[in-house]
């Protein structure tokens with residue numbers, strides 16, 4: 435929340451997303467959390483092409499966030515081929531996604547949080563379109579990257595996480611812009627696994643939203659199993675949404691972040707921690723980011739379940 439204490443000021447969020455199953459799970463959480471106001475949804479390609487992610491965003495908004503506008507970049511199903519209930523009746527907002535971001539931020543100076551859980555293309559385009567906009571954003575929270583805290587540098591390649599891998603130039607621009615950036619990368623998302631038992635308890639005890647999360651995760655869990663991952667799914671994008679409302683559940687490290695933009699490790703994120711005093715001009719001229727390096731995974735999962743059950 436913007437203030438302290440128990441005021442009911444809500445986090446006002448533009449959710450930039452490439453739905454995507456874990457994106458869908460993150461959206462359901464936001465739609466249900468009382469301290470979050472979704473101001474808009476902007477779609478970006480990633481988990482699928484732009485038409486598919488936009489159609490998925492429209493479907494999700496119509497089902498869980500009916501009055502929230504959806505905007506995309508320009509005018510195979512990434513939701514795991516679930517059966518869709520009802521009609522997609524959301525119309526896309528007439529703006530391009532980055533234009534929607536710029537206009538909404540300018541209309542609400544200091545208020546808007548950008549929660550970005552796909553490639554950072556739309557945010558980089560917003561900065562290009564309106565460089566002054568960075569100073570007007572309340573905060574940027576990103577799911578992306580990996581800092582090797584637990585020995586993992588990537589999932590798209592051995593050295594790169596999918597969201598920074600997909601548009602490394604955009605990621606380097608976003609992490610270097612003069613706004614406040616927090617990053618939840620694989621260092622924390624791989625620690626937070628929604629197990630089959632957890633998902634089944636949501637299916638049985640958390641109403642329509644719980645059943646949706648179960649349905650949408652069946653495909654993803656199979657995908658993870660094929661990939662040799664434990665009996666469950668990584669809570670990638672939801673982790674960034676959880677950070678917005680419960681950052682005390684995360685340990686962070688401060689320091690500028692660079693993203694490699696060329697070569698076989700393009701998309702690799704590297705932070706110079708503030709505790710390091712070595713002269714490093716490629717980092718030193720850039721603003722600090724908060725990188726998540728630890729998480730109370732049980733509490734983050736409880737937060738999800740409790741939010742859906744309420």
Ligand code: BDR
Pocket residue numbers: 454455456457480481551552577589595596597670671
């Ligand atoms: C990220 O990549 C996407 O496929 C997921 O939705 C998540 O945002 C994980 O690396």
Ligand code: CA
Pocket residue numbers: 451452453454456457480481551552671
């Ligand atoms: Ca995503």
